[in-house]
Amino acid sequence: MGFVAPELGPALAEIVLATGICVVMLADLFLSQRLRGVTLLLSLATLTVAAWFAGAVDGTTLTFSGSYIADPLAKILKMFTLLIVGVVFVYSNAYLRERNLLKGEYYLLGLFATLGMLVMISAHNLITMYLGLELMSLALYAMVAFDRDSPVAAESAMKYFVLGAIASGVLLYGMSLLYGITGSLQLDEIAAALAAGDTQRPAVLLATTFVLVGVAFKFGAVPFHNWVPDVYHGAPTSVTLFIGTAPKLAAFAMLTRLLHTGLGPEALAWQPMLTTLAVLSLVLGNVVAIAQTNIKRMLAYSTIAHVGFILLGFAAGTAEGRQAALFYTIIYSIMAAGAFGIVILMSRRGFESDELDDFRGLNQRSPWFAAMMLLVMVSMIGIPPFAGFFAKLNVLAAMVGANQTGLAVIAVLFSVIGAFYYLRVIRLMYFDEPVERTPLVAGMDVRLLLSVNALGVLLLGLFANPLLKLCAVAIG
Amino acid sequence: MGLLSTLIWLPILGGAVVLAVGDRDSRPDRWLALLFSLGTFALSLALYTDFDFATPGMQFIERAAWIPQFNIQYFLGVDGISTPLILLTTFLTPMIIVAGWTVIKKRPAQYMAAFLILEGLMIGVFAALDAMLFYVFWEAMLLPMFIIIGIWGGERRIYATLKFFLYTFLGSVLMLVALIYMYLESGSFSILRFQEMPLGLNEQIWIFIAFLIAFAVKVPMWPVHTWLPDAHVEAPTGGSVILAAVLLKMGGYGFIRFSLPITPDASASLDGLMIALSLIAIVYIGFVALVQQDMKKLIAYSSIAHMGFVTLGFFVAWAILRNGGSQDTAAGITLGITGGMVQMISHGLISGALFLCVGVMYDRMHSRQIADYGGVINVMPKFAALMVFFALANAGLPGTSGFVGEFFVILASYQASFWYAFLAATTLILGAAYTLWMVKRVIFGDIVNDNVKTLSDMNGREGFLLVILALSVLALGVYPAPLVDMMTPAIENLISHITQSKL
Numbered sequence: 001m002g003f004v005a006p007e008l009g010p011a012l013a014e015i016v017l018a019t020g021i022c023v024v025m026l027a028d029l030f031l032s033q034r035l036r037g038v039t040l041l042l043s044l045a046t047l048t049v050a051a052w053f054a055g056a057v058d059g060t061t062l063t064f065s066g067s068y069i070a071d072p073l074a075k076i077l078k079m080f081t082l083l084i085v086g087v088v089f090v091y092s093n094a095y096l097r098e099r100n101l102l103k104g105e106y107y108l109l110g111l112f113a114t115l116g117m118l119v120m121i122s123a124h125n126l127i128t129m130y131l132g133l134e135l136m137s138l139a140l141y142a143m144v145a146f147d148r149d150s151p152v153a154a155e156s157a158m159k160y161f162v163l164g165a166i167a168s169g170v171l172l173y174g175m176s177l178l179y180g181i182t183g184s185l186q187l188d189e190i191a192a193a194l195a196a197g198d199t200q201r202p203a204v205l206l207a208t209t210f211v212l213v214g215v216a217f218k219f220g221a222v223p224f225h226n227w228v229p230d231v232y233h234g235a236p237t238s239v240t241l242f243i244g245t246a247p248k249l250a251a252f253a254m255l256t257r258l259l260h261t262g263l264g265p266e267a268l269a270w271q272p273m274l275t276t277l278a279v280l281s282l283v284l285g286n287v288v289a290i291a292q293t294n295i296k297r298m299l300a301y302s303t304i305a306h307v308g309f310i311l312l313g314f315a316a317g318t319a320e321g322r323q324a325a326l327f328y329t330i331i332y333s334i335m336a337a338g339a340f341g342i343v344i345l346m347s348r349r350g351f352e353s354d355e356l357d358d359f360r361g362l363n364q365r366s367p368w369f370a371a372m373m374l375l376v377m378v379s380m381i382g383i384p385p386f387a388g389f390f391a392k393l394n395v396l397a398a399m400v401g402a403n404q405t406g407l408a409v410i411a412v413l414f415s416v417i418g419a420f421y422y423l424r425v426i427r428l429m430y431f432d433e434p435v436e437r438t439p440l441v442a443g444m445d446v447r448l449l450l451s452v453n454a455l456g457v458l459l460l461g462l463f464a465n466p467l468l469k470l471c472a473v474a475i476g
Numbered sequence: 477m478g479l480l481s482t483l484i485w486l487p488i489l490g491g492a493v494v495l496a497v498g499d500r501d502s503r504p505d506r507w508l509a510l511l512f513s514l515g516t517f518a519l520s521l522a523l524y525t526d527f528d529f530a531t532p533g534m535q536f537i538e539r540a541a542w543i544p545q546f547n548i549q550y551f552l553g554v555d556g557i558s559t560p561l562i563l564l565t566t567f568l569t570p571m572i573i574v575a576g577w578t579v580i581k582k583r584p585a586q587y588m589a590a591f592l593i594l595e596g597l598m599i600g601v602f603a604a605l606d607a608m609l610f611y612v613f614w615e616a617m618l619l620p621m622f623i624i625i626g627i628w629g630g631e632r633r634i635y636a637t638l639k640f641f642l643y644t645f646l647g648s649v650l651m652l653v654a655l656i657y658m659y660l661e662s663g664s665f666s667i668l669r670f671q672e673m674p675l676g677l678n679e680q681i682w683i684f685i686a687f688l689i690a691f692a693v694k695v696p697m698w699p700v701h702t703w704l705p706d707a708h709v710e711a712p713t714g715g716s717v718i719l720a721a722v723l724l725k726m727g728g729y730g731f732i733r734f735s736l737p738i739t740p741d742a743s744a745s746l747d748g749l750m751i752a753l754s755l756i757a758i759v760y761i762g763f764v765a766l767v768q769q770d771m772k773k774l775i776a777y778s779s780i781a782h783m784g785f786v787t788l789g790f791f792v793a794w795a796i797l798r799n800g801g802s803q804d805t806a807a808g809i810t811l812g813i814t815g816g817m818v819q820m821i822s823h824g825l826i827s828g829a830l831f832l833c834v835g836v837m838y839d840r841m842h843s844r845q846i847a848d849y850g851g852v853i854n855v856m857p858k859f860a861a862l863m864v865f866f867a868l869a870n871a872g873l874p875g876t877s878g879f880v881g882e883f884f885v886i887l888a889s890y891q892a893s894f895w896y897a898f899l900a901a902t903t904l905i906l907g908a909a910y911t912l913w914m915v916k917r918v919i920f921g922d923i924v925n926d927n928v929k930t931l932s933d934m935n936g937r938e939g940f941l942l943v944i945l946a947l948s949v950l951a952l953g954v955y956p957a958p959l960v961d962m963m964t965p966a967i968e969n970l971i972s973h974i975t976q977s978k979l
Binding site for chain 1: 542543544545546583608611612615616618619622623626627633634637638641642645646649650652653656657659660
């Protein structure tokens with residue numbers, strides 16, 4: 001087999017991002033603290049150019065000896081990942097500055113994690129997937145520990161690291177089994193070998209289970225969810241914002257590439273497992289979220305519940321189901337960005353406003369932001385015409401279409417339970433008297449972006465069709 | 477933009493404008509809210525004047541693709557069943573705005589905006605012919621109502637509003653699954669298509685149960701009625717009026733638009749259950765109303781009992797059909813359904829008026845307890861006259877609209893079974909008992925409470941609202957023909973659907 005020069009065109013987004021990271025790193029070294037804003041601008045510029053290249057890819061190309069794929073799914077996931085990372089960077093700026101955390105490293109680590117996500121999204125080979133995953137995870141571990149004087153953050157980072165390392169190990173073990181069984185690292189060849197059927201069943205099942213566990217950990221599905229509340233709670237809010245949004249898109253890519261592309265022929269083996277994880281996540285996420293008093297922890301459990309919905313759509317096993325899961329993931333990351341955006345806005349210098357009680361009477365302090373939070377919360381409940389409703393509708397339709405009406409009923413019943421804790425936030429903001437009366441302060445950029453973000457949740461609901469169409473194209 | 481779209485979006489736009497203007501000293505929010513709601517009402521009159529009384533089908537149709545991925549359409553249209561309900565909504569909203577004019581001190585702009593947005597959404601529910609569009613309006617409506625009760629309600633408002641939201645949300649999510657199921661079977665969310673599609677008995681029963689939970693909570697039927705007294709008691713006056721007058725009607729509307737025509741065979745096999753629940757609501761809840769100490773609670777229970785007539789009127793159809801044979805069958809079914817519909821409109825006006833009356837007294841005394849009043853007639857003679865009038869209408873006095881619906885339904889249920897009619901007719905005694913006993917204790921007698929002595933009679937604003945409502949109740953009672961004529965073709969069309977088995 002001779003050496004074939006890889007086609008670089010489809011990977012330009014990653015290449016631009018990697019180059020941009022070097023530029024940002026070097027530039028940041030020579031910037032004084034006062035000019036730290038330039039780092040942000042450079043990072044945003046990098047993301048924009050990368051997004052432009054990611055969007056310019058057409059059709060489906062395999063390159064780097066079949067270990068890298070550029071297809072419509074990768075395109076849509078990359079665009080949204082880059083967009084959301086940009087939004088997160090803007091939201092984080094003021095928060096970091098007020099806590100003397102505004103260092104170039106935040107953006108650098110964020111960009112590295114983003115690069116990892118892009119690699120995961122385009123992975124078509126077990127090693128590429130693992131490489132991307134580790135690049136993302138290591139950057140995220142470091143980000144959680146970013147506030148080095150905070151013992152809580154250090155503890156969370158430690159937990160995240162240890163659990164994450166175990167999950168990576170499990171995943172890697174599954175991958176090695178797969179390689180041993182099929183003799184290939186490339187996803188389509190693995191699928192072909194599995195479909196041919198002359199494989200050892202117990203070993204395949206074991207490999208499937210291990211891969212599934214690795215994916216479930218990254219999503220934070222029950223029973224591999226223990227890190228989620230602690231990390232969300234312990235990390236600086238700007239990092240929680242980062243972890244809670246874009247990595248979900250990468251995790252979705254991992255789910256689709258590994259389980260559908262690679263282990264597609266084993267669907268009958270992983271579907272029941274995934275369904276079980278999904279239902280457990282729905283139940284535990286929604287029920288435990290009710291008991292939370294801290295908004296970050298509450299949102300962490302709400303994430304687990306939403307992940308349940310995403311996995312249910314995926315586990316339906318149909319193209320509609322995967323479309324629904326993709327749509328849900330995108331909508332969820334937008335909603336989560338909005339929700340954490342408000343949480344970040346609530347906290348001020350030396351004071352983390354991340355208790356639910358801090359939302360008391362927000363409507364009297366800042367009616368506009370209260371309304372924005374209201375939109376996001378209502379969308380998370382799944383009330384039409386907000387985007388969250390159409391995400392749920394999509395998944396439910398896929399489930400009923402796959403003859404899982406019983407599961408669909410369970411899913412809607414638990415979303416009623418889930419409604420309670422979102423309503424509690426609305427209740428605190430609107431029905432209770434404020435403890436203090438100062439309005440929230442925010443720069444024009446954050447104000448504007450947050451409004452666009454929250455109103456986007458409404459608009460993506462009222463005009464859901466374009467995004468639905470994109471998802472349909474992406475899944476094919 | 478078509479008339480129905482205008483009716484839906486004008487108030488919602490108005491709500492946004494009022495929110496944007498906010499609270500100012502010159503009270504522009506109230507004037508703007510009044511302007512938008514009166515504008516909507518004026519436009520909605522065209523629904524009556526341009527209505528084609530001869531067609532049984534849908535009118536004022538608007539149809540456009542909304543979400544082609546799921547074949548969800550922006551599909552609006554009304555017939556003789558939904559038009560009166562839309563008119564009721566547009567008629568009452570300006571009144572609520574006026575009723576809250578000076579009473580609402582806390583963030584009035586948000587209050588007015590919430591009611592305007594709610595109005596648009598409610599009209600949307602009645603006008604939607606695409607099931608998903610219907611569901612979108614149906615659910616979206618929960619939010620303004622949640623906020624109305626939660627911000628401007630009484631002491632236990634948070635408990636009441638959460639209970640209201642979760643009950644209704646729980647009811648409707650199962651309907652969502654049923655709608656999705658029918659979409660996958662029929663390839664469309666069109667309600668008209670659902671009415672035509674064939675469904676097996678087993679499927680029908682499941683779908684019927686999903687609808688039943690959604691609509692029974694909304695009506696509300698016994699035993700899922702417990703949210704209503706709480707919500708009514710805690711809601712501000714305007715909220716109670718809209719809740720009683722329009723929101724409850726959505727349950728009845730749902731039965732008539734979805735359950736009856738889409739699942740006729742399931743309705744036929746479960747009609748015994750429905751009739752039993754309706755009769756329990758009429759008789760048992762009537763007794764419950766009798767012992768209430770709180771005026772709003774009493775009216776709330778009386779609403780449940782009156783709504784029992786609506787569901788009874790709809791579901792005696794099959795019992796009449798089974799008794800069948802005589803040529804009166806069709807007439808009997810028509811009578812029952814027409815009675816239910818008239819009862820919905822009439823109850824909307826009467827219970828709305830009664831809640832306004834309680835609001836008038838509450839604004840002066842800050843008490844809803846019957847025991848705190850007595851002898852109000854001595855200090856508020858004009859008000860007392862109107863309140864007694866509405867109380868009599870509530871008890872079903874001939875000549876008022878309250879009589880027409882109940883009479884129709886009792887006549888129809890007599891064709892089904894003597895005992896149905898007998899039990900339903902107990903309301904003539906029970907309704908009179910609890911309403912008049914309350915009136916006796918509140919309005920008549922000697923003044924025992926010193927606070928009552930200081931009451932001033934209603935002002936022009938309050939009097940204006942109550943007189944208009946009294947005139948409508950009277951007009952509908954003496955001459956219900958325009959309303960009945962409007963409904964008849966649509967109801968006959970409905971009957972052709974429900975008498976034809978889908979099996």
